[in-house]
Amino acid sequence: MIQTTPIRQQRRKLINLIMLGFCMLATLLVIAPLIWIIAYVIQQGLPAINWSFFTQLPTPVGVPGGGIANALVGSAMTVGLGLLFAIPIGTLAGFYAATHPDNGLGVALRFSADVISGVPSIVMGIFAYTIIVLPQRHFSAFSGGVVLAFIMLPTLTRTTEEMIRMVPKSLREGSLALGAAEWKTSLSIILPAAFNGILTGVMLAIARAAGEAAPMLFTAFGNPFLNLDYRQPVATLPHTIFVYAIAPYEDWHAKAWATALVLISLVLLLNIFARLITWWRVRHIGTYH
Amino acid sequence: MLMTSQVSFLINKKHEKNDEKTLKMKIENLSVYYRNFRAIEMVNLPIYAQSITAIIGPSGCGKSTLLRALNRMNDLVPGARTEGQVFLDGMPIYVPNVDVVEIRRRIGMVFQRPNPFPKSIYDNVAYGPRLLGIHSRAKLDEIVERSLLAAALWDEVNDKLDQSGLSLSGGQQQRLCIARAIAIQPEVILMDEPASALDPIATLKIEELMGALKKAYTIVIVTHNMQQAARVSDYTAMMMLSDQAERSGTVIEFGETEQIFLNPKDKRTEDYVTGRFG
Numbered sequence: 001m002i003q004t005t006p007i008r009q010q011r012r013k014l015i016n017l018i019m020l021g022f023c024m025l026a027t028l029l030v031i032a033p034l035i036w037i038i039a040y041v042i043q044q045g046l047p048a049i050n051w052s053f054f055t056q057l058p059t060p061v062g063v064p065g066g067g068i069a070n071a072l073v074g075s076a077m078t079v080g081l082g083l084l085f086a087i088p089i090g091t092l093a094g095f096y097a098a099t100h101p102d103n104g105l106g107v108a109l110r111f112s113a114d115v116i117s118g119v120p121s122i123v124m125g126i127f128a129y130t131i132i133v134l135p136q137r138h139f140s141a142f143s144g145g146v147v148l149a150f151i152m153l154p155t156l157t158r159t160t161e162e163m164i165r166m167v168p169k170s171l172r173e174g175s176l177a178l179g180a181a182e183w184k185t186s187l188s189i190i191l192p193a194a195f196n197g198i199l200t201g202v203m204l205a206i207a208r209a210a211g212e213a214a215p216m217l218f219t220a221f222g223n224p225f226l227n228l229d230y231r232q233p234v235a236t237l238p239h240t241i242f243v244y245a246i247a248p249y250e251d252w253h254a255k256a257w258a259t260a261l262v263l264i265s266l267v268l269l270l271n272i273f274a275r276l277i278t279w280w281r282v283r284h285i286g287t288y289h
Numbered sequence: 290m291l292m293t294s295q296v297s298f299l300i301n302k303k304h305e306k307n308d309e310k311t312l313k314m315k316i317e318n319l320s321v322y323y324r325n326f327r328a329i330e331m332v333n334l335p336i337y338a339q340s341i342t343a344i345i346g347p348s349g350c351g352k353s354t355l356l357r358a359l360n361r362m363n364d365l366v367p368g369a370r371t372e373g374q375v376f377l378d379g380m381p382i383y384v385p386n387v388d389v390v391e392i393r394r395r396i397g398m399v400f401q402r403p404n405p406f407p408k409s410i411y412d413n414v415a416y417g418p419r420l421l422g423i424h425s426r427a428k429l430d431e432i433v434e435r436s437l438l439a440a441a442l443w444d445e446v447n448d449k450l451d452q453s454g455l456s457l458s459g460g461q462q463q464r465l466c467i468a469r470a471i472a473i474q475p476e477v478i479l480m481d482e483p484a485s486a487l488d489p490i491a492t493l494k495i496e497e498l499m500g501a502l503k504k505a506y507t508i509v510i511v512t513h514n515m516q517q518a519a520r521v522s523d524y525t526a527m528m529m530l531s532d533q534a535e536r537s538g539t540v541i542e543f544g545e546t547e548q549i550f551l552n553p554k555d556k557r558t559e560d561y562v563t564g565r566f567g
Contacts, residue, residue, distance in 0.1 A: 170404040174466070177362060178417040178473060179394035188416070193407050286407045286455030 038264065045261030048254040054262075058224050061249055068259055070226045074141065074234030075263075078220050079210050081145025081230065086152040086205065091198060093153075094160025095186065101165075109157060117154035124150050125215030133219060139233040144220030151212060152205035159201025163194040192285070196278045203274045207267045213238035237263045313338035313477060313507040314359065319373035320537075321354050321363055328354045330537040331373070334526055336477070341499060341508045343518035343546065346528030347561070351538030352511040353401075355528070356479050359509065360396040361389050377477070394421070397475035401482045403462035405454030405469070410437075410446050413454040413465055417473035432472055440468035441498050460491025467498065471506070478502065480510040484517065496521050515562055518546065525549040527558045 052067050059066030097106040128147035133139055167190050175185040191198075213236075216222070221233040222243060237259055244256035314336035321329045329351035336342050336359075344352045354363065361382060363369045375382050382392050394417075405413050414433045423429060433450070437443040442464040446457070454465050463483060470478055480499075484492040499508060499521050512518050518525055527542040527549060542555045553559040 168404065170400055170402060171406060173362065173365065173398075174400060174404040174406065174469075175416070176365065177360065177393055177398035177400075178420065178469065179390045180416075180420050181390060184420065189406055284451075284453060285409070286405075286453030 041261050044257035048258035053258060057226060068240055070223060071235040071237045071240040073226060074220060075210060075237045077141045077234055078144035078148055078236055079206060082148030082152055082209055085149035086156055090153050090156025091160045094157040095164055098161045098164035113154040113157045121151055121212050122214035125218035129218035139221035141220055141230045141234040144216055147215040147219050148209040152209050155205040156201055160198050163197030164190060167193045196281055199274055203271055206270060210267055211238050213242045311338040315376040317374045319358060321358055322370040324368040327537040330539045332540050334540055334543055336509055338507050339503055340523040341503050341521055342524040343522035344511045344526045344528060345515060345518045350528045350530050352528055353481050356481055356511050359479055360393050360398055394473055395475055396477040397470035399466050399470055399480045399483045402486050403459055403466050405462050405465050407455060409451045410454050411450040414468050414472045436468040436472040439471055440464045442468055460487050460494060463487060463495060477507045482511055519550050522546045529557055
């Protein structure tokens, strides 16, 4: 056996300690801003939050009270419409790419998903403005939904593709060996087996889309009144934050913080809800991952 | 030299064997290619009804390829091509207008690693019958119970049919897969090393089960375990790579299991079954 000297041993231990220290420091540097941001938003936003903040419409400048009911409804509409468009298209495209990995169409899909996810959302907003808002001659929740669908699609196709690829091949063979048709196998076995992962992808997509303010300037536009018509403009949470934050009124700044807190909390609640579904499914249906 | 336990298994079995030979399947000059690689070459083999045929041989000699050729599972492998013919009750299955789905319903399969679907135990067994259009709850209940009883799993799971099939132990999962396969009452069951991922106790249960199942079904099993082949099978096919430059697997000897293990005709079979083959 080759002997090492005690000095070399000590040096090795010292270097190990220093490197470990750097890693911990880097970890803290990542965590700290997150906690700081959340704590600051809570501190600034919480005082302005009460029940009427959720149920009332905005009041004119100077009139006390008022809430963001219009933006809550508008965000639900735009994100909901976006999901309605993006989930079927995204999962089907991801499914195709996963099952035809060497096919040119699958390669093209992967490439375009990567490119689209790199396009700034404001550019998407201008695009939707040009193809939907201009021909229709008015802003609408519908155009907001379309632009959010575009923003969600890359995440949805890529996670669906990855998750379906992770489903063991033996499951597909097991189903086909029972005389199931290919489409039946995909629908009853492969998609449900990948469901938990796809759900996580949907949650990521919602979190991203729900926080988009820039494309809303060109599509949903904002609306101080409650609107349930998808053909009319609506207010959204991130857009409301933007409008309140750049205004010169102290009262509106407080509302911007409160709206930010609501947005963060909603995304968090949605994620907890998704975790519960996943947990329930793992318990009752089982999982291969 | 054969181990004495192996010999006693064979002698005991002689009495319970079915002497009538009915041909259930027939493999004729079968070769399977993966792109340019010939995996198996000119295989000829009879499969007798209501008996267990074991396919043995060293790793990589094409045992699984041969088994998967019998219900056309090789069709799923990109670039796979088959020459020759397989007959099921005299009907060729490698012909253009054959219904592959129908073939797979008549020839069930159990895989090397248990692969229950991520569904409840009940839904795993009911999956096949539902594919055939059976949706009456009473009828499904009956099929699920009958299949789980036949797979010797009913007593262990009858109080938790709504639990996930994946919550079971490995051995139970494999018996669930057998129950799933027999739920649609196939005529032939193919088993690809069904016990290789299981412990000895679970293996024994699967082997006992096979003995019971052969009364109703024709079973073909691929196994690495020669004692297992000797214990459970009535017929044995010995596969080996050919000595030619292009090495593909083929059946070098087929016969009743006693004959293969006690009195092999081919020197290579003798070397393999006596453990002299490396």
